Amino acid sequence: RPRPGLARFRGCLAGALLGDCLGAVFEGRSVVKLPELLSFLKGLEAAPPEEGGEAAGSARGESLPYTDDTAMSRSVVQSLLAKQEFDEVDMAKRFAEEYKKEPNRGYGMAVVNVFKKLLSPKCNDVFEPARAQFNGKGSYGNGGAMRVAGIPLVYPDIQDVKKFAKLSAELTHANSLGYNGAILQALAVHLALQEGLSRETFLEQLISHMEHVEADDKSLSDARALGFEDLPFSRRLKKIKEFLELSSVPKADVLSELGNGIAALRSVPTAIYSFLRCMDADPDIPDHFNALQRTIIYCISLGGDTDTIATMAGAIAGAYYGEEQVPPSWEQSCEAFQETQRMAKSLYELYCQRL
């Protein structure tokens, strides 16, 4: 198996951080006007980095704070690094302790109940609180997917990627429409790490894996219970393929077919589409932005769950293009960016040990 370079690991974590911090400024807006977004980004470029500072930040001299997306991604990474493998008890503990330490990072409305139960000494099955969510149906939110990038950065084997993406998500998201979104996002990062995969091959591989992932009884029954067709992620991946065959797709069609919402099904495929679409220039986005920047700009311009869609697409694009495409002025605007670089190095070493 060929070994991806360190630059892809650093790119992945940096892209994820950028997507969250920049996207969070616009989260929840139904419409994001491109001129306003571009002018906000210009402000970041204008602020010169402070020497030796953790983050030079924006014109206000403060860095853009990360949200729950990054807080949880960091817990995933820190658990993997501390234990040198997936450990559900340790990871659950880190999620809950991190929430207790900083509860105001913008967590999902329901997931905080999981953390509260995990913090109780009475909890002896770390998957139980997640199973109890939504009257036993489990959450289908995108929280499992938004934080999953550390898994494909540690496990080179694709079966391990699927297995541990699922388990890491099931600590909070017991509905298959939640954890299958995490598997899809993890597979996308895994494929992006591989050298020189074409857009077509990338998408074909995702489709064939997801058709298998979504064919089990629980995935079929969860989808039917929510009124969806069978294999909902796979179907959206096929829609992405149709979209990519068109020279342009109106934003309204992207939103109606793929979405910009808080459900994994309405955001993970959108992030993947954004990454693949933005491999090419976009007539609305100035040419001086590179493909990684274009991906993040495009995601945010869709509105809705902007931090989460941009963090997922940013992780994929960062793994694909590497840190060369991470603009220093953007990165230095984000809270804790230097720690991200250190974590990427440690993940890379663990990945290489497993090759």
Ligand code: F2R
């Ligand atoms: N929470 C937010 N953004 C909104 C508020 C931001 C901030 N507080 C502010 O005021 O500005 N963003 C973060 O949440 C998303 C990830 O959420 P996660 O971790 O999946 O949480 P949860 O609570 O499990 O699910 C989210 C919502 O989805 C709906 N839902 C899920 N499963 C459901 C089910 N089975 N039945 C019905 N509804 C279900 C619920 O509304 C959940 O609250 C990211 O965007 C992150 O950035």
Ligand code: MG
């Ligand atoms: Mg968030």
Ligand code: MG
């Ligand atoms: Mg174990």
Ligand code: MG
């Ligand atoms: Mg969000």
